[in-house]
Amino acid sequence: MPRTKVPDSASRKEQKGRIEEKLRLYEALYHLNQGFEQVLSQLRLLEEFGFRRKGRETFVEELRAEINFEIVERLQERELRDWAHFGDLRAEYEKRAANPATVSRHREDRRK
Numbered sequence: 001m002p003r004t005k006v007p008d009s010a011s012r013k014e015q016k017g018r019i020e021e022k023l024r025l026y027e028a029l030y031h032l033n034q035g036f037e038q039v040l041s042q043l044r045l046l047e048e049f050g051f052r053r054k055g056r057e058t059f060v061e062e063l064r065a066e067i068n069f070e071i072v073e074r075l076q077e078r079e080l081r082d083w084a085h086f087g088d089l090r091a092e093y094e095k096r097a098a099n100p101a102t103v104s105r106h107r108e109d110r111r112k
Helices: 009-048 056-098 100-111
Strands: none
Touching (some): 009 056
16 A cells, blocks of 8 residues: 655645635735725715716726736635545545554554
């Protein structure tokens, strides 16, 4: 039975970097949408003072949707890869857990 490769420190750092990058993308998406909401709120406030130009809110919403789409599309690709990767890891774990001899051998390997 093939043994599961334990990630070395370089690949762990690479994985951590990918996770941090993904987190920054989600944070950027959140803050971007928060900013769009502020712009829309201020446009509505200006309407109360008689400053109304048709299409401004629509333009802002269109721009928000376009940017959200691009970011979410990139995140979707990344999440799909992560889902497959971690699904493979889980399957390997379950396979090892089903065979007690493999689990004890894996523990011995980790102690070395």
